[in-house]
Amino acid sequence: MPQIELAGEMFDVDEDGFIQDPDRWNEEVAKSLAAGEGISEVTDEHWKVINYLRDYYLKFGIAPMVRRLCKETGCNLKRIYELFPSGPAKGACKLAGLPKPTGCV
Amino acid sequence: MSQAAPRKTDIGPPQYEKFLPPIVKKNYGKWLYHEILKPGVMVHVAESGDKLFTVRAGSPRLISIMTIRKFCDFADKYCSGFLRFTSRNNVEFLLTDQTKIDPLIADLKAVGFPVGGLGNSISNIVHTQGWVHCHSSATDASGIVKSVMDDLIEYFTGMKLPGKLRIALACCLNMCGAVHCSDIAILGVHRRPPKVQHDNLKKLCEIPTLISSCPTGAIRTAMVDGKESVEIEEDLCMYCANCYTVCPATALNDPLNDGISIWVGGKVSNARHEPMFSKLAIPYIPNNPPRWPEVVSAVRNLVEIWAKDARKYERMGEWINRIGWPRFFKKAGIEFTKYHIDDFKFAGTTYKKSVHLKY
Numbered sequence: 001m002p003q004i005e006l007a008g009e010m011f012d013v014d015e016d017g018f019i020q021d022p023d024r025w026n027e028e029v030a031k032s033l034a035a036g037e038g039i040s041e042v043t044d045e046h047w048k049v050i051n052y053l054r055d056y057y058l059k060f061g062i063a064p065m066v067r068r069l070c071k072e073t074g075c076n077l078k079r080i081y082e083l084f085p086s087g088p089a090k091g092a093c094k095l096a097g098l099p100k101p102t103g104c105v
Numbered sequence: 106m107s108q109a110a111p112r113k114t115d116i117g118p119p120q121y122e123k124f125l126p127p128i129v130k131k132n133y134g135k136w137l138y139h140e141i142l143k144p145g146v147m148v149h150v151a152e153s154g155d156k157l158f159t160v161r162a163g164s165p166r167l168i169s170i171m172t173i174r175k176f177c178d179f180a181d182k183y184c185s186g187f188l189r190f191t192s193r194n195n196v197e198f199l200l201t202d203q204t205k206i207d208p209l210i211a212d213l214k215a216v217g218f219p220v221g222g223l224g225n226s227i228s229n230i231v232h233t234q235g236w237v238h239c240h241s242s243a244t245d246a247s248g249i250v251k252s253v254m255d256d257l258i259e260y261f262t263g264m265k266l267p268g269k270l271r272i273a274l275a276c277c278l279n280m281c282g283a284v285h286c287s288d289i290a291i292l293g294v295h296r297r298p299p300k301v302q303h304d305n306l307k308k309l310c311e312i313p314t315l316i317s318s319c320p321t322g323a324i325r326t327a328m329v330d331g332k333e334s335v336e337i338e339e340d341l342c343m344y345c346a347n348c349y350t351v352c353p354a355t356a357l358n359d360p361l362n363d364g365i366s367i368w369v370g371g372k373v374s375n376a377r378h379e380p381m382f383s384k385l386a387i388p389y390i391p392n393n394p395p396r397w398p399e400v401v402s403a404v405r406n407l408v409e410i411w412a413k414d415a416r417k418y419e420r421m422g423e424w425i426n427r428i429g430w431p432r433f434f435k436k437a438g439i440e441f442t443k444y445h446i447d448d449f450k451f452a453g454t455t456y457k458k459s460v461h462l463k464y
Contacts, residue, residue, distance in 0.1 A: 020305075021308050061313050062311040
């Protein structure tokens with residue numbers, strides 16, 4: 001399995017760059033993942049989305065539906081794409097350290 | 106926040122009218138009738154008297170850019186650069202000059218693309234990715250399609266069947282494509298429950314999603330060696346692999362036990378009889394690459410008993426409805442087993458509730 005250095009530590013990642021151990025996530029990891037997603041600066045609005053995803057995942061064990069994410073953070077899907085150019089799954093979930101989205105994506 | 110350089114997006118596909126031959130543009134919506142002149146060749150006649158000749162050739166669907174360029178060369182040579190692909194992935198050349206039909210057919214044959222697939226024939230097999238590209242396949246797609254069409258090529262290039270016969274293939278029961286509604290459907294199946302990787306499961310999967318993916322409720326949470334994971338009630342598992350679709354830690358691919366099932370009697374058109382689902386004919390045939398001889402002979406057998414017995418225009422499903430399933434199994438020489446009896450949720454509607462039965 002490939003490894004990359006994030007925030008001074010080595011992490012196992014899959015071929016899409018999702019970290020393989022959600023437990024080792026922290027804010028520094030999110031910041032170092034941001035560069036690969038076309039995000040130059042992680043703003044408060046980014047953190048609002050990332051923290052919401054993170055909290056929802058820890059509480060329920062799944063990533064929230066897109067509708068739920070938009071409703072709770074107040075960012076509509078267009079805004080989410082402005083914040084995370086690769087979208088809520090490949091961008092935001094990756095930064096929040098969630099498992100890679102599955103199914104017929 | 107910064108944005109990447111402005112990129113072009115949401116422009117949709119190119120307008121199809123840009124690629125219509127002038128004769129189609131001129132007569133758009135004003136066609137009078139069409140005729141099949143010979144296998145793979147048809148003519149559409151417009152109100153204006155214009156005639157459009159179509160030559161249909163089989164394609165393996167999975168084609169290289171070199172093949173596409175070859176098709177383009179033919180289109181340039183014979184039909185001013187216009188061609189189209191059909192919904193069964195055949196390629197059609199649209200000609201205005203009748204004298205060019207035979208040279209085009211000769212050129213296509215010379216490079217290995219048979220002309221046919223029109224009328225009462227077996228047209229192309231709608232199929233999926235198989236071992237070429239998909240992670241959840243129980244069998245291959247391109248390989249079986251090639252083997253079956255090699256055997257049935259006389260039905261592609263000829264029109265000697267009573268009606269249309271559609272064959273489709275899907276390599277797992279996601280059923281991408283048309284296996285659930287085809288006259289003969291070839292479908293990859295598993296026969297063993299998933300092997301759960303307890304060490305990785307929590308890291309790779311969303312457990313609630315995994316549990317709710319199971320159509321029979323066979324998955325439940327469990328702690329294994331102090332790790333959050335799931336256990337699978339193997340008596341309840343029917344090996345659909347839906348859990349593997351949502352969770353990479355529940356793989357169930359198994360080279361020895363994976364294989365193929367064959368389904369019959371589906372259709373989508375409303376002609377004569379309403380659309381029908383295909384139903385199970387053969388529960389299991391082992392994978393036998395590269396030529397899958399057992400699958401090939403099973404499909405040929407089904408085609409031949411139907412072709413011999415069906416009335417004109419009668420599709421596979423209509424024929425079976427007329428003679429009844431017991432006689433279908435007898436004629437096809439297929440053993441009727443417990444696997445044929447529906448046992449999913451409201452299965453009762455598929456049971457026999459009358460005394461009308463042939464011995």
